[in-house]
Amino acid sequence: MNRLRLFRSCGMSLCAATVLFSLTGCPYTFTGASVPKHLKTIAIPLVDDQSGFGEAGLRERFTTELTNLFISDNSLEVTDRTTADSILEGVITAVSDAPSVVGQGESVSKRRVTMTVRFIYQDMKVRKKLWEKSFSQWGDYESGGGLASQRETGLQESIKKVTEDILLETVSGW
Numbered sequence: 224m225n226r227l228r229l230f231r232s233c234g235m236s237l238c239a240a241t242v243l244f245s246l247t248g249c250p251y252t253f254t255g256a257s258v259p260k261h262l263k264t265i266a267i268p269l270v271d272d273q274s275g276f277g278e279a280g281l282r283e284r285f286t287t288e289l290t291n292l293f294i295s296d297n298s299l300e301v302t303d304r305t306t307a308d309s310i311l312e313g314v315i316t317a318v319s320d321a322p323s324v325v326g327q328g329e330s331v332s333k334r335r336v337t338m339t340v341r342f343i344y345q346d347m348k349v350r351k352k353l354w355e356k357s358f359s360q361w362g363d364y365e366s367g368g369g370l371a372s373q374r375e376t377g378l379q380e381s382i383k384k385v386t387e388d389i390l391l392e393t394v395s396g397w
Contacts, residue, residue, distance in 0.1 A: 241286040256396055258298060261348055265299040266307035270340070276318035277331075278378065285315060285340075289386045290357060298394040309353070311393060313342035316357070318381075323363055336377035337386055344393055358394060360384035 243339035266288050274283040286313045289311075293301050304310060318341050339359040345352050362380025 225226040228342055241316050251297075259346065259353075262308045262346060263300060264306065264308045266276040266302060266304040266310045267293065268304060268312055270312075271314045273353065274315045274338075276315075281315065281318070281378075285382055285386070287314075288382050289389060292386050293393075296390055296394060308346070308348050310345050311342060311349055311389070312345075313340050313389070318378075321379070322366070329365045333363050334366050334374070334377065335361050335363050336374065336381050337375070338378075338381040338389060340389075342389055342392075354392065354396075358385050358388045360389050361389060 244316060257340060267286060270282045270286045270289070272285075274281075290301055291349060299309065318339075319337045321335055321337070322331040323334035324331070324332070333367045337359060338361070341355070343355045343358045346372075359377070360379035360381050362382075362384065364375075364377035364380075
């Protein structure tokens, strides 16, 4: 009987806390948690490709994906370099394509594209480097058939994952 009373009491407290937070609003937010308040805009110049991977248009695709992610997130307004409060500059340092799943008879059933990039995020208002970091992510694709078109799937997945990591580091600092 005492357990039931305790459960009801805790349940009521949890319910009251939930109602209180929904009426007053929670004072904590995760969006823009680590972005200094004076930074409102960001410039994302064309990413350099020093990987030697030989994928035509890779730097443009990567930059477009990263820029679109920041536009969607809306924590910082994307603008040009001359007027930006902050700048995010990067280099694609490595891209590899290797077997990831080997089946019977040593046949490769899946391959993995791994991309590594290095980025620097700078506060242009106070002329300070906020962070410098390398990121690495991967994307798998089925082996066989039209290898070039299938490899595109793995490459796009690796770009998506690494750009999400960069966004999170910039606006959340996790």
